[in-house]
Amino acid sequence: MGTAGKVLGIVGSPNREGRTNQLVAAALDGAARGGASTESIQLADQVVAACKDCLPWVCKDKQKCTYEDEAFEYLSWKILNCGALVVGTPVYWWDTSGLVKYLILKMFRVYARSGPLQGLPAFGIAIAGGTGNGLVSGLRPVYHFFQMMQMRAIEPLPATRFNFDAAVVQAGKLGEELAALADRRRPFKNLEERLLWYDALPYLSLSRAAERNLLADLVIQALPASADPAIASGLARAQALAAAGKALESSIEVTRVYEAGAKAFEGQH
Ligand SMILES: Cc1cc2nc3c(=O)[nH]c(=O)nc-3n(C[C@H](O)[C@H](O)[C@H](O)COP(=O)(O)O)c2cc1C
Known part of the structure; x- marks a missing residue:
């Protein structure tokens, strides 16, 4: 292994052996080819409880969920300490899965204010494995997560069953690209630079x-x-x-x- 930071893959499907897993695994294989160490986590094994809002809002200062949530403790530690992040979601009703959303919403609540993930390289994959509808809208919540947490995301991968084989290959290429960035974080200079960066990514602004x-x-x-x-x-x-x-x-x-x-x-x- 080279000196690159670890590339962490999160499989956001309740189906452990499904297409989401195949695409995240392909991205991690690509990252490994690029010299990074890798780790894959199944959200099905780490189900985050819904944020029920601690009032007063103290979790943002404590950097810890106020309620007991072992899955969130585990996942947030892994995310905060990785060199680069891959998030794969199945598309459900033209949207991201509930497993992914519960994680994202709690990450926002605890960490969005302090911004501990600034400049973290990230890559999102959505697989619309049925009709194919939502291949882009399913990606947006994932990229909104990256953007709000000030990560530096590379281009997304909208996958369907129609382009699945090509998507697996592309996941590998983008995983390799991510490995080359995993050595350090590249924070944005300001909000404007970050917003323009995200506006320039393909697919996400499609009507x-x-x-x-x-x-x-x-x-x-x-x-x-x-x-x-x-x-x-x-x-x-x-x-x-x-x-x-x-x-x-x-x-x-x-x-x-x-x-x-x-x-x-x-x-x-
Ligand atoms: C509740 C639910 C909603 C779904 N909605 C969509 C959808 O909007 N568009 C689509 O193309 N496929 C949809 N599908 C199909 C999944 O995207 C497909 O089965 C995908 O392969 C799931 O990922 P997995 O193989 O990792 O489980 C839906 C499946 C479920 C269970």
């Missing part, structure tokens, strides 16, 4: 319509060469409609492409 477009595009890319070319050409038609100011017609065309593409994809799997 809902653009997110559906991205999903349809991923479905098209997953189609075999033998698929009807009319399916893919629908996306160009949707773009033309959008350029002509026909947003609703364009979105309806995107849905047509998505549905035809998903059907063809299912036919070959």
Whole structure:
């Protein structure tokens, strides 16, 4: 092992052997290739209790949850002491999992004010393993966590079952990138620099319509060469409609492409 700090992976799915785990494991494999030591934690084994608000708000001064929460003690210690962080979440109802949210909300309450994670390199993965909807909106709470805690996140990975194999490869590449940053923290000079950094990351600022477009595009890319070319050409038609100011017609065309593409994809799997 090199001198890089440890890369910590958090699997935010109740399903220990599922796709979230596969993607986080791929990121940690990449980090190991990059010379970092790694560790994976399953949130299913460390379920954080909901923050019920200590009043007066003393946890932010004590840097400790006021109530007994062994899982939070354990996880927060691991996060505060890692060299870089990977958070993987399954997408549930176009959103992050409850396991991840309870951790995030308690981390905010105890640590957001003191900012002990400033400049920590971080990487978020969301897997929308069903319809694929929410591949970006499921990532946002994770990146909001990174941003509010002043971490320095690298580009996110929106994964679906349509681009899953490519996403595993990409998780490895980004994990390797993270390992190269895990030697030290790189805090932002000020709030403005941090906000612009996050604005510049891909995917996170997409509109809902653009997110559906991205999903349809991923479905098209997953189609075999033998698929009807009319399916893919629908996306160009949707773009033309959008350029002509026909947003609703364009979105309806995107849905047509998505549905035809998903059907063809299912036919070959
Ligand atoms: C409560 C629930 C809600 C879900 N909502 C979505 C969704 O909005 N979009 C989607 O693509 N898949 C959705 N799925 C499917 C999961 O994203 C998919 O099963 C994913 O692989 C779960 O990660 P895992 O394999 O690590 O368990 C949902 C699954 C559950 C259980």
